[in-house]
Amino acid sequence: xxxxxxxxxxxxxxxxxxxxxxxxxxxxxxxxxxxxxxxxxxxxxxxxxxxxxxxxxxxxxxxxxxxxxxxxxxxxxxxxxxxxxxxxxxxxxxxxxxxxxxx
Numbered sequence: 001x002x003x004x005x006x007x008x009x010x011x012x013x014x015x016x017x018x019x020x021x022x023x024x025x026x027x028x029x030x031x032x033x034x035x036x037x038x039x040x041x042x043x044x045x046x047x048x049x050x051x052x053x054x055x056x057x058x059x060x061x062x063x064x065x066x067x068x069x070x071x072x073x074x075x076x077x078x079x080x081x082x083x084x085x086x087x088x089x090x091x092x093x094x095x096x097x098x099x100x101x102x103x
Contacts, residue, residue: 066100069093 003009032038073093077086 062100066097069096069100 070093073089077090077093080086
């Protein structure tokens with residue numbers, strides 16, 4: 001393997017080229033002036049909400065747990081044949097999903 005293609009040398013060349021590209025980009029970039037409009041939140045011309053925008057993570061976690069239990073259950077049931085043990089597992093899966101859905 002040639003020395004120029006060894007990982008440390010290739011990484012050093014990459015860092016050098018990235019630094020040159022960064023310096024050129026900063027030199028040709030437009031210089032901006034600070035203003036209050038640039039730091040103001042913009043959302044389709046409407047004022048942004050001042051309160052909490054999301055209700056929290058609890059509803060998300062309930063949905064995530066529901067789908068996690070459902071997908072893992074289907075994976076386990078699909079991995080084996082239909083036996084009495086699988087039937088009991090499906091009943092347990094149904095009861096756990098109902099308990100999760102009803103709270």
